[in-house]
Amino acid sequence: xxxxxxxxxxxxxxxxxxxxxxxxxxxxxxxxxxxxxxxxxxxxxxxxxxxxxxxxxxxxxxxxxxxxxxxxxxxxxxxxxxxxxxxxxxxxxxxxxxxxxxxxxxxxxxxxxxxxxxxxxxxxxxxxxxxxxxxxxxxxxxxxxxxxxxxxxxxxxxxxxxxxxxxxxxxxxxxxxxxxxxxxxxxxxxxxxxxxxxxxxxxxxxxxxxxxxxxxxxxxxxxxxxxxxxxxxxxxxxxxxxxxxxxxxxxxxxxxxxxxxxxxxxxxxxxxxxxxxxxxxxxxxxxxxxxxxxxxxxxxxxxxxxxxxxxxxxxxxxxxxxxxxxxxxxxxxxxxxxxxxxxxxxxxxxxxxxxxxxxxxxxxxxxxxxxxxxxxxxxxxxxxxxxxxxxxxxxxxxxxxxxxxxxxxxxxxxxxxxxxxxxxxxxxxxxxxxxxxxxxxxxxxxxxxxxxxxxxxxxxxxxxxxxxxxxxxxxxxxxxxxxxxxxxxxxxxxxxxxxxxxxxxxxxxxxxxxxxxxxxxxxxxxxxxxxxxxxxxxxxxxxxxxxxxxxxxxxxxxxxxxxx
Amino acid sequence: xxxxxxxxxxxxxxxxxxxxxxxxxxxxxxxxxxxxxxxxxxxxxxxxxxxxxxxxxxxxxxxxxxxxxxxxxxxxxxxxxxxxxxxxxxxxxxxxxxxxxxxxxxxx
Numbered sequence: 001x002x003x004x005x006x007x008x009x010x011x012x013x014x015x016x017x018x019x020x021x022x023x024x025x026x027x028x029x030x031x032x033x034x035x036x037x038x039x040x041x042x043x044x045x046x047x048x049x050x051x052x053x054x055x056x057x058x059x060x061x062x063x064x065x066x067x068x069x070x071x072x073x074x075x076x077x078x079x080x081x082x083x084x085x086x087x088x089x090x091x092x093x094x095x096x097x098x099x100x101x102x103x104x105x106x107x108x109x110x111x112x113x114x115x116x117x118x119x120x121x122x123x124x125x126x127x128x129x130x131x132x133x134x135x136x137x138x139x140x141x142x143x144x145x146x147x148x149x150x151x152x153x154x155x156x157x158x159x160x161x162x163x164x165x166x167x168x169x170x171x172x173x174x175x176x177x178x179x180x181x182x183x184x185x186x187x188x189x190x191x192x193x194x195x196x197x198x199x200x201x202x203x204x205x206x207x208x209x210x211x212x213x214x215x216x217x218x219x220x221x222x223x224x225x226x227x228x229x230x231x232x233x234x235x236x237x238x239x240x241x242x243x244x245x246x247x248x249x250x251x252x253x254x255x256x257x258x259x260x261x262x263x264x265x266x267x268x269x270x271x272x273x274x275x276x277x278x279x280x281x282x283x284x285x286x287x288x289x290x291x292x293x294x295x296x297x298x299x300x301x302x303x304x305x306x307x308x309x310x311x312x313x314x315x316x317x318x319x320x321x322x323x324x325x326x327x328x329x330x331x332x333x334x335x336x337x338x339x340x341x342x343x344x345x346x347x348x349x350x351x352x353x354x355x356x357x358x359x360x361x362x363x364x365x366x367x368x369x370x371x372x373x374x375x376x377x378x379x380x381x382x383x384x385x386x387x388x389x390x391x392x393x394x395x396x397x398x399x400x401x402x403x404x405x406x407x408x409x410x411x412x413x414x415x416x417x418x419x420x421x422x423x424x425x426x427x428x429x430x431x432x433x434x435x436x437x438x439x440x441x442x443x444x445x446x447x448x449x450x451x452x453x454x455x456x457x458x459x460x461x462x463x464x465x466x467x468x469x470x471x472x473x474x475x476x477x478x479x480x481x482x483x484x485x486x487x488x489x490x491x492x493x494x495x496x497x498x499x500x501x502x503x504x505x506x507x508x509x510x511x512x513x514x515x516x517x518x519x520x521x522x523x524x525x526x527x528x529x530x531x532x533x534x535x536x537x538x539x540x541x542x543x544x545x546x547x548x549x550x551x552x553x554x555x556x557x558x559x560x561x562x563x564x
Numbered sequence: 565x566x567x568x569x570x571x572x573x574x575x576x577x578x579x580x581x582x583x584x585x586x587x588x589x590x591x592x593x594x595x596x597x598x599x600x601x602x603x604x605x606x607x608x609x610x611x612x613x614x615x616x617x618x619x620x621x622x623x624x625x626x627x628x629x630x631x632x633x634x635x636x637x638x639x640x641x642x643x644x645x646x647x648x649x650x651x652x653x654x655x656x657x658x659x660x661x662x663x664x665x666x667x668x669x670x671x672x
Contacts (some may be wrong), residue, residue: 120577121584125629127576145629303627306619 002169004132004162005034008096011139013039014172017067019058019423020096021051025071026111028098030163043423043452046444048075050416052082053442056091057420060403061378063214065092065146066420072098073111076157077118081410083153084122088407089237090210092151094142099128099159116157124152132165140175148177150301151214190315190322191329194272194296197313198333201270201294203341204230207253207282210237210406211275211299213399215319221274222246224327228272230338231345233261235276239394239402248346254282255550256388262548262556264345265290273297275319278308279407288555298322361508362386362461362540366393368516369431369459372528377429378403378421382414382438385467388546390433412441415458419445422454429457429528436462436489446499449533457528458501458535460492463542471545475560476552496535503535565639566618567610573630574605582631585624586611604632610639 002010008031012020021043024032035042045051048070055066066086070079076097086093099105100112105128116128125145127138135158142154198204206228212221222243225232232242233253242249253261265271271293276282283289286308294312297305298319305314315322366389370379375396381387381404394402403421405413418432439460449456461467466484473481496503504527510520527536548559572578579598586593586609595610613621618636625634 116577117580120580121588301627303623307623 001166003030003034004135004158004165004167005031006038007132007135007167007169008139008158008163009034009038009040010169011136011172012067015139015143016064019043020067020069021045021054021058021420022069023048023051023071023075025073025075025098027072027100027160028069028075028096028158028163029071030160031069031096031098031158042069043419044448045416045419046447047442048078049081049412050419050442050445050448052079052093052095053085053410053413053416054420054423054445054448055093055095056082056086056413057380057403057417058424059086059091059093059151059420060089060417061400061421062424063092063216063400064424065094065143067094067096069096070098071111072100072115072160073113075111076115077113079115080119080122081408083119083155085405085408085410085413086153087122087124089405090151090214091153092146093153094139094146095153095155097155097157098163099157101161102130102159103161105159115155119153119155122153123155126155126157128157129159129162132162132167135162136169136171136173137175140173144175144177150211150304190313191326193313194315194326195329195333195335197270197294197296198228198335201336202338203264203268203345204228204270204272204338205264205268205345206230206232206272206274207235207265207276208232208238208241208274209235209276211277211301212238212241212319212323213275215275215300215323217320217323218399220323220327221319224323224330227327227330228335229342230272231260231264231268231342233257233265235279235282236391236402236404236406238276239391240396240399242397244395244397248342250346252391252394254279254556255284256392256546256548257282257550257556258392259548259559259561260345262550262559266555266557267345268293271295273299274323275299277301277304281406283308284550284556284558285553288557291555298326360389360541360544361511362463362538362544363389363393364511364514364516365461365506365508365538365540366390366433367395368511368521369524369528370395372524373429373431377401377431378418378425380404380414380418380421380430380432382434383409383411383468384435384438385463385471385544385546386433386435386461388468389461392546411435411438414438415442415445416448418456418458419448419452419454422456423452430455431457431459431528433459433461435467436460436464436486436492437466439492440489443495446496446501446535450500454533455531456533457530458496458533460535460537461540462489462492462537463540463544464489465542467544468546470543471549474543474545475549492535492537501533501535502530503537505537505539507539508541565610565612567608567637567639568621568625569635569637570607570609570625570631571601571604571633572607572628573632574600575630578628578630579605579607581628582607582625583609585621585628589617589620591617 055068059066250261251258598607
């Protein structure tokens with residue numbers, strides 16, 4: 001006879017889970033009571049939001065399903081932002097929440113919330129478990145939907161009496177899905193049609209998004225892009241998918257994309273999209289997006305096709321299947337000579353990718369830091385100006401190396417996510433870059449870092465503002481800096497030391513020389529090479545802006561530049 | 565006014581997800597009827613929507629795990645005149661669906 005809680009943990013092990021992140025409470029206490037000896041290691045964070053972001057970091061850096069646990073009521077509601085974040089960025093996530101006893105559901109009992117109802121629009125699938133017999137099927141089905149197709153979050157809500165009940169347990173089960181509308185595969189012959197489109201294109205380009213990485217098809221994608229040899233760029237979640245030294249690679253595209261990428265995307269007559277959903281941060285004003293382009297869209301999620309503009313050729317399916325199939329066609333096809341277009345698109349403006357000629361201390365600092373990191377390092381960012389600078393200066397061909405909250409843009413993401421990344425990749429260098437605003441939203445997770453002795457290298461870009469909002473207020477609200485002043489920030493070094501984490505400071509004066517002085521270089525090396533958790537506060541220009549910038553409502557061709 | 569006829573497996577929350585696709589867009593729902601039908605359930609919704617919203621809704625509904633089929637028609641003035649002459653709402657993207665067939669039929 002096993003209790004429901006023991007059955008849950010047994011089924012998690014059957015799904016390959018050996019690590020969960022969570023925070024206990026009344027309704028979920030029976031599950032915590034069963035942890036010892038279960039084979040599932042639990043990481044205690046200091047806020048449920050920290051747990052769910054940590055589970056996301058684990059999932060984003062490995063491709064495996066991240067698992068977060070919380071109690072009912074406020075515990076469950078504290079998971080909601082992370083669940084929404086996972087949905088927007090296609091992260092496989094299973095959240096297990098405790099619920100009040102079955103007979104109290106619907107009575108506004110102590111710490112009762114309708115987590116099933118409130119997460120309906122944020123989850124791929126969810127289940128309020130009604131009997132102990134349902135647990136194995138619920139977990140098996142939950143993990144299936146979290147992983148399959150376009151990955152995403154699921155919620156399994158389990159009343160405490162179900163966790164305490166007992167049955168004769170015959171073992172975990174496998175979920176057998178029935179045919180789904182989304183199980184549509186690319187029509188045969190798409191390769192010939194695509195070759196025909198390429199043969200008439202004069203300015204083809206390729207856009208790479210998160211889907212290319214999620215599919216595991218990076219090696220095949222890179223062979224394909226080499227064969228096509230057309231101007232190529234990435235969304236923020238596509239960074240690292242394209243080889244950095246590829247001569248056709250133009251960097252990030254979109255609101256803060258490079259001039260070369262945005263210009264090429266605007267001018268193209270044939271846009272090949274690999275696993276990107278054409279978020280508005282990428283397209284700019286949809287009516288002005290790639291005005292002359294026919295669109296070919298590779299994606300596993302049919303709901304993303306035709307969403308912004310109708311496709312000339314939609315190719316639905318797993319990119320792990322469709323990309324190799326297309327590459328086989330390209331290898332033997334006779335394609336036009338795009339040398340002139342390539343020269344035009346990938347010419348002098350590529351110099352923006354060159355680290356020389358930097359104008360802002362923060363950009364130089366990030367460049368200096370990133371240049372000292374090994375190729376298989378992870379950079380986890382929070383949300384704001386630092387995030388965009390970090391994305392612009394990302395210099396790695398490590399596919400899963402850049403981790404950020406893109407679609408939802410959740411401040412407070414970075415520190416707990418970095419915990420998840422480091423737990424999943426104990427031997428890797430993990431650098432966590434936050435702004436002074438976002439770092440304070442989950443600052444309590446420094447306690448988790450300290451307890452676990454995670455050698456995460458935390459950087460705070462401290463400009464004493466909510467920087468990105470301040471930038472918009474400067475550019476579009478006549479410098480009315482309403483409620484963005486953080487000039488009374490606490491002493492982050494002192495806070496870190498109170499959490500028993502070594503901390504130091506660097507000022508922008510130390511970034512004025514290029515290259516940096518030996519002393520500054522040594523300080524950065526010590527910071528990165530330390531075997532302990534570290535915090536480095538970079539005191540920087542308060543009113544620096546991120547450029548280029550495409551204003552809201554503008555087309556990608558209407559970029560603002562620093563000199564304006 | 566447009567009418568939508570959605571066939572779904574009546575698993576936990578599926579009907580709510582279908583309705584939520586409309587409610588999250590602040591669409592009024594003057595008429596909703598859900599009922600069992602053979603091996604599945606169906607729900608008929610009347611919504612005041614424009615062409616862009618129809619595309620958005622169909623995409624959202626087709627993405628729900630247990631939705632099997634979506635059909636659409638222009639709604640009659642009188643609700644009682646709702647007929648079964650539904651047109652298949654093309655599974656996005658429209659170009660992968662054979663003319664006159666639903667995605668479900670195409671997989672059969």
